[in-house]
Amino acid sequence: MVVFDIPFESVGPGLWLLQKNEAEYGEFCSRDDALECALNEARRIEASRAGSDICLNIEGNDGVWRAFDTSIRPYAGRMRA
Numbered sequence: 051m052v053v054f055d056i057p058f059e060s061v062g063p064g065l066w067l068l069q070k071n072e073a074e075y076g077e078f079c080s081r082d083d084a085l086e087c088a089l090n091e092a093r094r095i096e097a098s099r100a101g102s103d104i105c106l107n108i109e110g111n112d113g114v115w116r117a118f119d120t121s122i123r124p125y126a127g128r129m130r131a
Contacts, residue, residue, distance in 0.1 A: 051103045052095055054088040056081065058109040092120045 055069040058081070068075045068084040070091070078084040085108070092104045105125045106118045117125035 051105065052092070053105045053107060054092060055107045055115075056085050056088055056109065058111055058113070089120060089122075096120055 053071055054075070055072075057066065060066050060081070064079050066078045066081050066084045068078060068088055070088075075091075076084070076087055078087065085106075088106055092106060095102050096104060104120055106120070106122070107115050108118060109115050119125050
């Protein structure tokens with residue numbers, strides 16, 4: 051499983067950190083830029099490894115973290131039979 055974390059708050063003036071699997075992945079000038087990078091990387095991983103489960107954890111302005119898939123739909127995980 052690959053997990054991206056996109057926080058609501060910046061860590062400094064105009065600086066958002068993007069994490070991938072709990073490690074720093076990049077620094078961005080805006081939250082939107084961090085989200086765009088996470089989506090691009092997640093979709094690249096999906097295309098190269100069809101079996102990869104990918105989750106985008108996005109923090110809302112209420113401080114609650116919510117999980118989404120690469121279509122920005124609520125994350126449901128892979129259906130297993």
